[in-house]
Amino acid sequence: MSAGYRYGFGGQEQDNELYGQGNSYTAEFWQYDTRLGRRWNVDPLFFKYNFLSPYSSFGNNPLNIVDSQGDTLTIGGNLNIAISDVFSIVDPMYHALIKITDNKVVVMATREMVEESNDPGLKILYDMSNSPNNYLYRVSWTSFERIRETNEIIEIDLSNFNYPSNVSITPRLEKGPAGMLPMEGFEGQVTIQPNRNATEVVDGVEYIKPRSSTVIHELIENFERTENGEPYICQQPNGKRDMNSIGAHDIAIERVKGGNPDIVGKTPGVSNSVTNQ
Numbered sequence: 001m002s003a004g005y006r007y008g009f010g011g012q013e014q015d016n017e018l019y020g021q022g023n024s025y026t027a028e029f030w031q032y033d034t035r036l037g038r039r040w041n042v043d044p045l046f047f048k049y050n051f052l053s054p055y056s057s058f059g060n061n062p063l064n065i066v067d068s069q070g071d072t073l074t075i076g077g078n079l080n081i082a083i084s085d086v087f088s089i090v091d092p093m094y095h096a097l098i099k100i101t102d103n104k105v106v107v108m109a110t111r112e113m114v115e116e117s118n119d120p121g122l123k124i125l126y127d128m129s130n131s132p133n134n135y136l137y138r139v140s141w142t143s144f145e146r147i148r149e150t151n152e153i154i155e156i157d158l159s160n161f162n163y164p165s166n167v168s169i170t171p172r173l174e175k176g177p178a179g180m181l182p183m184e185g186f187e188g189q190v191t192i193q194p195n196r197n198a199t200e201v202v203d204g205v206e207y208i209k210p211r212s213s214t215v216i217h218e219l220i221e222n223f224e225r226t227e228n229g230e231p232y233i234c235q236q237p238n239g240k241r242d243m244n245s246i247g248a249h250d251i252a253i254e255r256v257k258g259g260n261p262d263i264v265g266k267t268p269g270v271s272n273s274v275t276n277q
């Protein structure tokens with residue numbers, strides 16, 4: 001490890017002064033002793049939630065703990081709402097695993113813990129904050145986006161639109177216009193208006209879904225486009241929607257099924273004729 005390299009394994013900052021070169025790494029909630037290869041101060045959370053088992057939850061494999069400083073999911077715009085949005089998509093029983101430091105989202109959990117939680121909000125925050133790609137989540141009436149061809153930054157007024165801004169380095173559609181790019185330094189970007197609520201019409205009755213359902217949908221959709229290169233929706237050669245293959249939008253709908261209905265939205269009667277883009 002070079003002298004200028006600030007982080008030990010898993011992206012945690014080293015604390016050499018206290019424990020000697022390479023022996024101890026600190027993070028906000030726990031400490032890990034590389035000499036023993038396991039946690040030595042057991043966080044109370046591990047007793048509070050039965051899916052968090054002390055010592056065994058890391059599978060004795062420190063390599064599973066990646067980037068716990070969470071430098072790849074940044075929030076911006078109206079920070080109060082953005083912070084509220086981040087927490088709103090996660091079941092309250094896991095809120096203690098999420099921290100926001102310097103506008104970065106930190107998920108203090110291993111992949112195993114996230115999978116065991118079966119919580120789609122915790123999962124997307126974990127996936128984004130541990131991704132090699134950089135993501136930006138903003139709450140604003142305007143979106144700053146880049147023109148793909150010229151890299152010129154333009155401000156888009158979202159107040160006239162009923163849908164959020166969702167841009168990625170990958171094209172929006174399999175065929176057709178490539179669309180805009182995120183801000184410099186980010187591969188994925190979602191901007192949601194401060195008062196945005198998705199609605200759903202079932203049997204002629206319009207239901208207002210919780211704001212969190214829009215947030216989680218857009219984040220998963222953006223992740224699938226950015227990380228996996230999925231098109232927003234799949235198209236046939238004639239440009240019509242291909243209902244036989246699914247794109248990022250459909251994956252986002254699938255992914256939240258089984259999540260807390262107060263968070264991912266109730267879908268009375270039929271599924272997902274949501275006016276959400």
Ligand SMILES: [Zn+2]
Nearest residue numbers: 221249276277
């Ligand atoms: Zn969508």
